[in-house]
Amino acid sequence: MKSLSDSELAARVAQDIPDGSYVNLGIGKPTHVSGFVPEGREVIYHSENGIIGVGPTPAEGEEDVELIDASKRYITAAPGAAYFEHADSFAMMRGGHIDIAVLGAYQVAENGDIANWATLDDKFPPAVGGAMDLVVGVPTILVMMKHVNRDGSPKLLRSCSYPLTGLQVVSRVYTDLAVLDVTPDGFRLIELMPGNTLDEVQAVTEATIHT
Amino acid sequence: MDKRILDLATAVARIHDGAQIMIGGFGSSGIPFGLIDALLDHGARELTVIANNAGAQETGIAKLLKEERIAKVICSYPRSPGSIWFERRYEAGEIELEVVPQGTLAERIRAAGAGIGGFLTPTAYGTLLAEGKETRVIDGRGYVMEMPLHADFALLRADRGDKWGNLCFHGTARNFNPVMASAAKYSIAEVREISDAPLDPELVVTPGIFVQGVVEYGVRP
Numbered sequence: 001m002k003s004l005s006d007s008e009l010a011a012r013v014a015q016d017i018p019d020g021s022y023v024n025l026g027i028g029k030p031t032h033v034s035g036f037v038p039e040g041r042e043v044i045y046h047s048e049n050g051i052i053g054v055g056p057t058p059a060e061g062e063e064d065v066e067l068i069d070a071s072k073r074y075i076t077a078a079p080g081a082a083y084f085e086h087a088d089s090f091a092m093m094r095g096g097h098i099d100i101a102v103l104g105a106y107q108v109a110e111n112g113d114i115a116n117w118a119t120l121d122d123k124f125p126p127a128v129g130g131a132m133d134l135v136v137g138v139p140t141i142l143v144m145m146k147h148v149n150r151d152g153s154p155k156l157l158r159s160c161s162y163p164l165t166g167l168q169v170v171s172r173v174y175t176d177l178a179v180l181d182v183t184p185d186g187f188r189l190i191e192l193m194p195g196n197t198l199d200e201v202q203a204v205t206e207a208t209i210h211t
Numbered sequence: 212m213d214k215r216i217l218d219l220a221t222a223v224a225r226i227h228d229g230a231q232i233m234i235g236g237f238g239s240s241g242i243p244f245g246l247i248d249a250l251l252d253h254g255a256r257e258l259t260v261i262a263n264n265a266g267a268q269e270t271g272i273a274k275l276l277k278e279e280r281i282a283k284v285i286c287s288y289p290r291s292p293g294s295i296w297f298e299r300r301y302e303a304g305e306i307e308l309e310v311v312p313q314g315t316l317a318e319r320i321r322a323a324g325a326g327i328g329g330f331l332t333p334t335a336y337g338t339l340l341a342e343g344k345e346t347r348v349i350d351g352r353g354y355v356m357e358m359p360l361h362a363d364f365a366l367l368r369a370d371r372g373d374k375w376g377n378l379c380f381h382g383t384a385r386n387f388n389p390v391m392a393s394a395a396k397y398s399i400a401e402v403r404e405i406s407d408a409p410l411d412p413e414l415v416v417t418p419g420i421f422v423q424g425v426v427e428y429g430v431r432p
Contacts, residue, residue, distance in 0.1 A: 048313065049237040050383045065240060066370075067382035072238035072291070083382065085389040085416070086237075086263075087321040090314030094334060118339070125301045126310050127290040128340065133314030136333040163339045 001204075002195030003147075003176040011036040012193075013102060013144050013174050017043050021099040022092075024048065024134060027071040030102040030144055044080070046098055048089050048130045053081025070130070093130065094137035101138040103131065105145050105170075107160040110186035110207040112170040114143065115162035128165070135166030147175035147204060154206040156180070156187060177201045178209075185210055214376040214419065215405060216426040219249035222399045226255045226364055229282075233320065233365040233391040234262040234272060238291075241384035242271050243368040243401040245428035250366070251275060257282045261320070261362055263313065263387055265289035265297035276300050285360070287313035312340060315357050317390055323359035324393025324421070332357055365395035369417070372402035376419030377410045385416060392421040399424040 004012065006029055014036035017023060024046045025031045034054070037043050045054040047069040054069055055078035063074040077083075092098055105116040114135060118126035135141055148154055156173065172190070173180045178201050179190040188210045192201060202209050216222045223246060226232065232250075236242030251274055258281050265284050266273030275281050276296040284306055289297050300306045311319065312334045322330055331354035335341045345356035367388045369378035378400055380388065392398045398421060405427045 047383070049240070050386050064382055066384035068238050068240050069383075070238075077382075083380070083385060085385045086313075086317040086387045087390045090317050094314050094332065123302055125290045125298065125308060127288045128310055128312050129288040130313040132312040132338065132340065133334045136336070137314075164337065167337045 001177060001200050002193065004193045007032060009144060009174060009176055012179070013142060014038070016142070017041070017100060019043070022046055022052070022097065024093065024098050024101040024138065026101065026103040026131070027129070028104050030104060031069065031071050031073070033102055033144070046092060047075070048093065050084050050086065050089050051075070051077065051081060052092070053078040055081065090130070090133050093133050096137055096139065098138045100140045100142060101134045102142045102144055103134065105143045105155070106162050107155050107157055108143055108170050108173050109157050109160045110182070112168040112182040113160050114141070114165045114170050115160040116165050118163045120162060131165045135169040140171045141169050143170050143173045145173070145175055147177040147201070152204070154204060157206045177204070180209065183210070213374045214422060214425050215374050216399070216424045219245050219401070219426055219428060220252065222246060222424050222426040223249045223253050225397070226250060226253060228255050229257045230255060230363045231259040231261065231361070233362040233387070233395055234260055235365070235367045235386065235388035235391050236271070237263050237383070237386040240382065241368050241380070241386045241388055243366045244271055245430065246366040246399060246401045246426070247271050247275065251278060251280070256280050259283040259285065261285045261360060263287055263316070264291055265294055267291055267293035268295070273297065276306070279305070281306055283307040283309070285309040285311060287311055287316050310340065316360070317387065319357055319360035320387070320390045320394045323361040324390065327359060329356055329358045331355065360394065362391070362395040363397065365391040365398040367392055367398060367400040369400050369402045371404050371406050371410060372400055372425040373406045373408070373410045373419070374425070375409065376400070376422030376425055377415040378402065378417040378422060379410055379414050380416050389417040392417050397423045399426065401426055401428040403429055
């Protein structure tokens with residue numbers, strides 16, 4: 001099997017972000033999606049710590065310690081940006097004003113359930129952040145993750161074993177092996193990443209992949 | 212009316228043991244580092260801290276955790292890169308943790324400041340964080356009843372303030388600061404600069420009615 005690199009995957013997700021959309025990128029790998037949106041599209045990025053209109057990373061020496069994104073990286077404000085406080089920020093998220101959110105996940109189930117905030121390890125303190133607010137309020141939830149865990153165990157499941165972040169909320173999953181939609185019948189194959197066959201991908205997926 | 216306070220030590224002097232304290236900030240921005248350091252010197256213990264994060268490395272809330280001043284943390288994202296003191300205290304069972312979804316945290320604080328007795332949010336419905344809470348289904352959608360979150364004190368960071376307590380902010384440093392100002396009985400803002408002239412009313416983000424004390428602390432860490 002052939003696995004897409006993180007930046008190849010980010011570039012694939014970016015293809016599906018339409019011109020004129022308001023987008024929230026989850027912390028970690030999803031933040032890289034903004035670097036790959038095709039030229040000519042204006043996409044406006046929301047960061048829950050209080051900015052709509054996240055611009056590119058500042059040049060070295062130009063960083064402003066009070067201008068960061070939710071991943072705590074230094075950012076700039078793009079033309080047309082606005083700052084706001086937290087209650088307003090989550091009104092944008094919960095109130096259905098953001099069009100698309102791209103999130104990482106531990107597990108996604110075939111009915112669209114997502115688990116991405118806590119494991120079953122008691123010693124590992126849970127950290128939910130804004131994930132539960134995003135999944136209930138944003139109409140299109142895109143998940144971007146590895147197809148399997150490091151130990152080879154599946155992440156695309158019949159039902160999640162980890163505590164849920166949200167119920168039946170995921171629209172589409174992008175992995176290093178395939179793109180899958182969540183439908184009333186379960187996962188439906190949209191495309192295989194180059195160099196993979198359906199049989200190979202199904203073999204590392206607990207849930208059934210419909211075609 | 213003059214809400215200016217001469218120094219950080221005076222600003223935190225009234226904070227008592229066991230107080231419930233909101234602390235503004237997200238990541239490294241908008242954190243009242245000066246007030247937190249003053250609180251450490253002041254010595255209050257058994258504090259309940261309400262904040263988004265639980266500090267990182269040896270700064271801010273992490274210092275209060277290291278010096279064992281905190282009994283309970285209410286926050287959305289306690290674990291972050293370098294949050295060693297939180298992890299150490301949590302693993303040793305020395306602090307109580309209440310994890311609240313970030314939007315619910317902001318809205319519970321807003322509700323307290325706005326005199327709302329509770330509210331219904333779809334966030335966390337059907338998850339572990341809704342367990343034991345009242346729920347309702349409205350137009351086919353599930354909601355969780357959440358209660359207001361009050362505090363005795365709020366420690367805030369702003370860019371500029373005036374003697375009436377009006378505040379304005381810089382960049383993404385406002386985050387939880389404005390909403391927390393409204394929810395505490397006594398809110399203290401550490402500002403980069405106290406303006407001698409009144410702030411332009413068009414540019415005030417947090418009206419001074421929500422702020423009880425303003426202290427200048429120019430260092431932007």
